[in-house]
Amino acid sequence: MSWDLKEAIDYYRRQGAPGDQTALRNLLGEIQSEQGGAIPKYLLTAAAEGLGVKESYLAAIVRRIPSLRLADHHVLEICAGPNCSRRGKLAAEAEQYAGKVEIRLVPCMRQCGKGPNLRFDGKLYNTADAQLLDRLIREADR
Ligand code: FES
Known part of the structure; x- marks a missing residue:
């Protein structure tokens, strides 16, 4: 779990x-x-x-507390579940942003009907595509 x-x-x-x-x-x-x-x-x-x-x-x-620290980067989570993977190629699109953001492939986000799905800094986005990825990364750069 x-x-x-x-x-x-x-x-x-x-x-x-x-x-x-x-x-x-x-x-x-x-x-x-x-x-x-x-x-x-x-x-x-x-x-x-x-x-x-x-x-x-x-x-x-x-x-x-010295042992604790805040991350100083953005986190992009791409749904790697079977439905989202079939509909889009977000993981491949996201590779171009490696180094700018932390990219994680995560299991099904349980929003299969609305995919492809991604989360950026914890916020869920449905029907994600390359344009959305580009916009999120550009806005995060500001
Ligand atoms: S496969 Fe992506 S939400 Fe289920």
């Missing part, structure tokens, strides 16, 4: 987060671990919303 932010938040809420600093620190550490060593901004935003605290508060905690 894949990792899920909402489940993680629910778990650490039961441990006392966001009031309990240890539980909060452990949640941030788990997010970082699941994301390969840094916390993407969009997940910090989502965690803040899920916990009912300000994003700036979580960011301050991340800065204060």
Whole structure:
């Protein structure tokens, strides 16, 4: 089963987060671990919303704890499920942006009827194509 932010938040809420600093620190550490060593901004935003605290508060905690760090790049997730893969060639299109953004091929996003699908910094886009990819990357560069 894949990792899920909402489940993680629910778990650490039961441990006392966001009031309990240890539980909060452990949640941030788990997010970082699941994301390969840094916390993407969009997940910090989502965690803040899920916990009912300000994003700036979580960011301050991340800065204060040496073992935690924020990612300084954008994350592009391409659905590599069978339906999206059949309809488009997004993964191949995305290769030209390697180095500008982190590209991940992820399992079915459970939006098969609306594919091809991608997520950019956590936001889902349906009926994605090369033009959308280009626009997202250009806007992210600004
Ligand atoms: S295959 Fe892409 S959402 Fe299911």
